[in-house]
Each structure stands twice: as C-alpha cells, then as structure tokens.
Amino acid sequence: MPPRGQPTARQTRIGAELRKLREASGMTSAQAAASLGWERPRVSHIESGRHGVSGERVRHLAAHYSARDTAYVDALAKMADDHTKGWWTAYKDVLPPTMLDISEMEHHAVYLQSMQMLAVPGLLQTPDYARSIFVNGSCQLSPNVIEQHIEHRMARRRVLSGTNPTPFTAVVHEAGLRMRYGSRDIVRSQLRHLLEVQENPSVTIRVVPFDIDAFHGYAQSLLHAGGPVPRLDTIQVDNAYSLEFLSADSQLVQCRALIERASAVALTPVQSNDFIHKVIQEL
Structure with missing residues (x-):
C-alpha cells in the first residue's frame, strides 16, 4: 500500500x-x-x-x-x-485539513477544556458572532467559504449535546466577553447564548475578570482534549495565522499548568453567570 x-x-x-x-x-x-x-x-x-x-x-x-x-x-x-469516518469528512474538499482535525479531536475526547483570552470559544459561538470573526479576520476568505466555516463550526457543537455529551469547561477572560466582534447586538446575543448553554449540565463557563492580576500564559488561547489516558491528551493552540496540535509530554505538562492557573483565579460558574449578565447590561 x-x-x-x-x-x-x-x-x-x-x-x-x-x-x-x-x-x-x-x-x-x-x-x-x-x-x-x-x-x-x-x-x-x-x-x-x-x-x-x-x-x-x-x-x-x-x-x-x-x-x-x-x-x-x-x-x-x-x-x-478506530476508523470512524465522521460528519467532518463531508468538508474535506472545502476546508483546510486542520479544521477537520479539530472536529475529529473533539469527537474522540473524553473531556474538553478551553482557555480563551480574546474571544468566546468556538464551541460556544453563535453563527453571527463566528461570521464576524471570519469576516474581520486576517485571512481573506470568500463569502461561500466563510459560510462553510460557520456551518462546520456550528456542527462541532454536537459533542456538547445528545445522549452522551462530552464534558466541556471553558475559562474565558473578560476581554473575550467584551471584545467587539460585530455589532453590540451580535455581542449581546452571543453572551445571552453563553447563559443558555451554561444551563447544560455538561458545560461549565468560568470568567477571569480584568481585576485579577496577570498570570503566566495569560495571552495564550488553547483547547485541551482529554484522551483515554493522560499520555494521549492533545492540546490545540491558536496562532496568528494557523493552529497547531501539541502532544509532547513537556508540552502537555506546560499547557495543563496554564489551564490550572487560569482556573485557580477564575470566578465560580455561578459568579461567572452573574458577571456575564453584568457585561450584557454594560454593552
């Protein structure tokens, strides 16, 4: 072969x-x-x-x-x-391979943890919010390709629902809540969506407010996919023009530590819910 x-x-x-x-x-x-x-x-x-x-x-x-x-x-x-050919393979001729890799990673994850400093995590985005990010992003994409990206991103959310949803914890900095991607109405709608998904037992959202002193790795955004054993965990990191998958033992240790530090200073889920309400009122 x-x-x-x-x-x-x-x-x-x-x-x-x-x-x-x-x-x-x-x-x-x-x-x-x-x-x-x-x-x-x-x-x-x-x-x-x-x-x-x-x-x-x-x-x-x-x-x-x-x-x-x-x-x-x-x-x-x-x-x-495991030779699963998931729903994401329908996009293989439309989207970059890394987009399909994210979907496959999320599909097989035992649990998911996200740390986002400047935006709402992709799994929790609304279509209009995601569209604003793609339209205003650094890469010039055609309207048709943008819509394919949005459709794919919305399809990824299925891991959070169904009979066996994947546990997902998102640590989001206040900057990510207040960053203006699109109009005020789009941002408000996005934040209301966070309040709705927070009611999902498998989803936990925790906010790091501005008044928390900076912590190591505060500028880093990443997605941690738990494997069947810790040695098979995967970290997906967003860079300016690309994304990267990390799996070296030292990288896993460092990224887990970043998430632990962020979680240690983040508000509780209940406090975060109240905080998101407050941000909506202030927009």
Whole structure:
C-alpha cells in the first residue's frame, strides 16, 4: 500500500506515539527495522503517520519496545483500530485539513477544556458572532467559504449535546466577553447564548475578570482534549495565522499548568453567570 499523502492529526499522533516508544527503548529506526525484519522506510512511514497500523500491530511494536504501560498500549491500539469516518469528512474538499482535525479531536475526547483570552470559544459561538470573526479576520476568505466555516463550526457543537455529551469547561477572560466582534447586538446575543448553554449540565463557563492580576500564559488561547489516558491528551493552540496540535509530554505538562492557573483565579460558574449578565447590561 502506498504511503498516505497527507495523514490526519490523529494518524500522525499514532505514529508519533510509536516513535516515542521506540526511542524510549533506545533503538534507532534502523535497529528497529532490522530487528523486525522490515525495510527501514517502513518504520519511518509508520512513525510519520503515512502508513496505517492495526491495533494488533501496535501491540506487537509496543511489546517489541518493552512498553509496560498496559492502559496506554490498550488505548493506543484501540485508537489505531478506530476508523470512524465522521460528519467532518463531508468538508474535506472545502476546508483546510486542520479544521477537520479539530472536529475529529473533539469527537474522540473524553473531556474538553478551553482557555480563551480574546474571544468566546468556538464551541460556544453563535453563527453571527463566528461570521464576524471570519469576516474581520486576517485571512481573506470568500463569502461561500466563510459560510462553510460557520456551518462546520456550528456542527462541532454536537459533542456538547445528545445522549452522551462530552464534558466541556471553558475559562474565558473578560476581554473575550467584551471584545467587539460585530455589532453590540451580535455581542449581546452571543453572551445571552453563553447563559443558555451554561444551563447544560455538561458545560461549565468560568470568567477571569480584568481585576485579577496577570498570570503566566495569560495571552495564550488553547483547547485541551482529554484522551483515554493522560499520555494521549492533545492540546490545540491558536496562532496568528494557523493552529497547531501539541502532544509532547513537556508540552502537555506546560499547557495543563496554564489551564490550572487560569482556573485557580477564575470566578465560580455561578459568579461567572452573574458577571456575564453584568457585561450584557454594560454593552
């Protein structure tokens, strides 16, 4: 089977985890290939996500690399065997691959945590609010493409509803509530929507007001997707012109710490609800 041209973030992650296991065993890719009776490019293609692997193959490689974390290996094998083609694949010829990767990440997440400093989290946005962000964004998109982005963003919200909604906690800075994306009416409507979704038992919204002293990482916005085991967590970070998925152990530790610091100074959900009411009245 020829290598994939462009693996998804999830496929790339499986390969990256297998690379971590190999490196932890002390083997080079050449040594691993030789000991497995493979040609060297096969190991490289698997670790880059360009060649798929089955759960059985994952277990075989994990055993070969003397991996002892059975919960982690089981979760990684299950991840490799999951070939779900979700609703997001309908957008593969319209939107950038990273947009589809976000949807897939959210779909598989055990829980979600968002830290947003300058805007309402995407999963909680209204269509008009999202449209204002895209229209006024740094990338010039055609009206048709913008509408596709909005439709996709609204579809992502399905993870918060249904019979088994994904628990979602959003820590939002006051700046994100007051930032004027669109007219006052659009912003008011967006904030009222936050009050409505706050009634969803699976959604928790907490606000960091301006009068809280700055904390480390205050300018960072990110989405934390909890994996079946902590080692398979994923962090999605927004940059000025792109987004990035982080999965290195050190990156996960740093980003979890950022969310913990923000949560430590944020208002309680009840206080946040009252605060949002106050901001609406002041707009």
